[in-house]
Amino acid sequence: MDFFSGFGLLYVITIWFTIIIVFLENREPSKTALWIIVLAFLPGIGFLLYLLFGENVRSKQYIRAQKVAENFLESGELKDVVKFERLVDEQRKLAESEMIFQYEDQKVIRLILNAGGLPVTKNNHVTLFKEGVEKFHHLLEDIERAEKHIHIEYFIIKNSEIGRKIRDALIRKAQQGVEVRLIYDDVGCRNLYQNPEFFRGMREAGCEISSYFLEKFPYIYRNINRRDHRKVVIIDGKVGYIGGINIGDEYIHKSKKFGFWRDTHLRIEGEAVYSLQLTFLLAWYMLTEEKIQTVDLFPEFENQSDENKSDRSVVQIATSEASTPQETIYQAYFSGIGSAEETICIQTPYFVPDEALLTALKTALLSGVKVKIMFPSFPDHFVVYHASHSYLEEVMELGAEVYFYKKGFLHSKVLVVDHSFASVGTLNMDIRSFSTNAEINAFLYDDDTVDELYNMFQEDLKDCIKVEYAQYKKKSFFKKMLEGFCRLFSPLL
Numbered sequence: 001m002d003f004f005s006g007f008g009l010l011y012v013i014t015i016w017f018t019i020i021i022v023f024l025e026n027r028e029p030s031k032t033a034l035w036i037i038v039l040a041f042l043p044g045i046g047f048l049l050y051l052l053f054g055e056n057v058r059s060k061q062y063i064r065a066q067k068v069a070e071n072f073l074e075s076g077e078l079k080d081v082v083k084f085e086r087l088v089d090e091q092r093k094l095a096e097s098e099m100i101f102q103y104e105d106q107k108v109i110r111l112i113l114n115a116g117g118l119p120v121t122k123n124n125h126v127t128l129f130k131e132g133v134e135k136f137h138h139l140l141e142d143i144e145r146a147e148k149h150i151h152i153e154y155f156i157i158k159n160s161e162i163g164r165k166i167r168d169a170l171i172r173k174a175q176q177g178v179e180v181r182l183i184y185d186d187v188g189c190r191n192l193y194q195n196p197e198f199f200r201g202m203r204e205a206g207c208e209i210s211s212y213f214l215e216k217f218p219y220i221y222r223n224i225n226r227r228d229h230r231k232v233v234i235i236d237g238k239v240g241y242i243g244g245i246n247i248g249d250e251y252i253h254k255s256k257k258f259g260f261w262r263d264t265h266l267r268i269e270g271e272a273v274y275s276l277q278l279t280f281l282l283a284w285y286m287l288t289e290e291k292i293q294t295v296d297l298f299p300e301f302e303n304q305s306d307e308n309k310s311d312r313s314v315v316q317i318a319t320s321e322a323s324t325p326q327e328t329i330y331q332a333y334f335s336g337i338g339s340a341e342e343t344i345c346i347q348t349p350y351f352v353p354d355e356a357l358l359t360a361l362k363t364a365l366l367s368g369v370k371v372k373i374m375f376p377s378f379p380d381h382f383v384v385y386h387a388s389h390s391y392l393e394e395v396m397e398l399g400a401e402v403y404f405y406k407k408g409f410l411h412s413k414v415l416v417v418d419h420s421f422a423s424v425g426t427l428n429m430d431i432r433s434f435s436t437n438a439e440i441n442a443f444l445y446d447d448d449t450v451d452e453l454y455n456m457f458q459e460d461l462k463d464c465i466k467v468e469y470a471q472y473k474k475k476s477f478f479k480k481m482l483e484g485f486c487r488l489f490s491p492l493l
Contacts, residue, residue: 124270260408
């Protein structure tokens, strides 16, 4: 057997072995079929793509890593976590008796509690931000007021004007004795590889920094499709930030390409911060195996008096990650959309739903529910943008109202259903966010906060153009081919 024959035989064996692995992973048929096509028609390149993007990241090593972290929390070594556990236990008993508070969407509340283990909390004050300048103004003030610890987890941190302001503030607090811990995504923050001095001063000041799975599990790095997409800050266990705004100058409207950057972020003060804190601690321990023994991780909050009930926000945090058995945020979206009776309002920079969620939206439309989708008028990612258009056309055909945001770039990730609940967080309406990335969303149930988000959506409509389906479907042959081709990659987007 000559060299080329031997190489060919080895190649065929490798491809067949990979196809067998794809089958054994028991993933969705559409993903299985796509990878078989890629492997068959893109020899060599297809195999490399599978190594980088294709392996089922809900694999045993991730689940084991999550179990290690959960066992640590259950061991009782983490101070103050008993307060949080007591709240969860009480609500699980209420769930069994079908008496979780008095809020309309008990199905979603119960689902998140059972699938994700995080409770609904009503002793909160929530501030909504529509853009980055105001968010960072408040965040920097809260950082300056920190007394004990600051925990930060971000998908993107750039060596930018706002990035350096945040960094310098963290250095000052660390020098004052405040414990600072930072988790960053190694792919989202790849710009910092050319700027190693960005983190150097933080480490010298005593800040603890960990990248998402790169340092701890370098052999997993080939799964670059699995990212830490969260944007979370916890300060002294009392104040939390969650939403879609990363750390970079484009998020404060200083990008020539994007101009005004429309996004949504929350500042939460109250018991919902417990869930943000616990989520961070799980991620930190999973990455570093450090047992954080800081006191007051879960501080007591004073119950608001009855006359201040109108100021209370009812919040439940939901998380999803490849190392968890349930896709909690996706399942909550599916449940909420499926139970909608009047209106569904969606803001998303990407619209690539899987077959189940697409069917849920179609079913809602056919049942007479008004579905409004707000979407950017220009792309930040070429393939996912054009794939999104093919799905938008599909729901428009059944009566969905689609609006293109024209004031700048829309990056907001918001869902409002029937004035009964709303969700704000990091989850994009795409398959990768549903099942692969580490995501975190806040679900809000009180009338005031839900109405405020609904009114923000209505206000944003003034900066949109409504897409007329009759004109929209008259696309050129080239555009239809482009959208169809990009849609082929939906299982990977």
